[in-house]
Amino acid sequence: MPTSNQTQSLGKTNPITIPIPTPKIIFFDIDDTLSRNGEIAPQNKATLEALAKTDIKLVISTGRSKPILPLDIIALLEADVLDAIICMNGQYSFDNKRVISDYPLSSEQTTTIAELCKNSNLVYKFDSATHIVWSDEHEWQNTYHDKIKSCSMIDPEYCHFNTVYQCSVFFDNQDQKMQDIDFIKHELKLVHWHDIVGDILPIDASKARGILDVCAHFDIDASDCMAFGDGLNDLEMFDLVGYAVAMGDAKPELKEKADFITGTIEEYGIQAVLNPFHLV
Structure with missing residues (x-):
């Protein structure tokens, strides 16, 4: 090679x-x-x-x-x-x-992730096998076409009662990237796939x-x-x-x-x- x-x-x-x-x-x-x-x-x-x-x-x-x-x-x-x-x-x-x-994310992981996002005043969404579920309204919701919107909902409590696999967090600008959070301490990681969007996942994911x-x-x-x-x-x-x-x-x-x-x-x-x- x-x-x-x-x-x-x-x-x-x-x-x-x-x-x-x-x-x-x-x-x-x-x-x-x-x-x-x-x-x-x-x-x-x-x-x-x-x-x-x-x-x-x-x-x-x-x-x-x-x-x-x-x-x-x-x-x-x-x-x-x-x-x-x-x-x-x-x-x-x-x-x-x-x-x-x-x-699937554990209940402890979903609770920790939600708290980290809330403490940073950021909108986030959790992904299940069937839905994408937002904590609040966000302009990124408009990027999904009509058929996918049928799988999208706003429900900040969804992650506590349903099986979810990852969280995406949406930043207001490129400088606001949760830089002060020690994700490793929580056995989590933040992976950016867009300048102002990242996924929060278990560290081994x-x-x-x-x-x-x-x-x-x-x-x-x-x-x-x-x-x-x-x-x-x-x-x-x-x-x-x-x-x-x-x-x-x-x-x-x-x-x-x-x-x-x-x-x-x-x-x-x-x-x-x-x-x-x-x-x-």
Whole structure:
């Protein structure tokens, strides 16, 4: 496997030149990796459909909660193009037939998280397998389209009586990021996926844990996996898999961990890596 100092920028007209073994599973982040503005890029959809005809397993690995997974991604799972989905930063993994693994927050964890957000005067939401539940009204609610809004509600007490998996907290500005809170003391962590939004999770939660669960499900070693990503919640995933590919517009911290740096969605970055397998 190439080392991090052997990374290169790749694009539609500059396919990868470093030989690598064909992976047994490929994990894909959704937003700004497969999809832009909530819709999968046509070339990426075509690539997934072509790969589905091979023996390579195809799995989504996202921070999104299950209720707000894009409909086009769900359709690919239902069509057996995708083999499984890891969502909520590894807290919940499933395929077309069953839940592969799930890690609900404990009542103590939900109480602590809610108190930390309230003490910081911040709006937050908890994610269950069926709903996204807000502590109060927030402008981010308007970012979800009409069908998803049916899964959204305001109920600050929901987390105390229902199974939830992660919390998202919404900041008023980029400087207000709960910097003074010692999350480790509470065995929690804050992971940013937007300049003014972050997820609060158990300290051992990560996409990597979900990947290990899915790999065990398919009896495949993580060293035989490839992953594509762009954000800070992909860091643990990149540490785990055998071949880590950062998108061209990925966070600098992620590019440092990547084995390959490819192009953006618009530069056909995924195709630049996968075309040499003569699969797409």
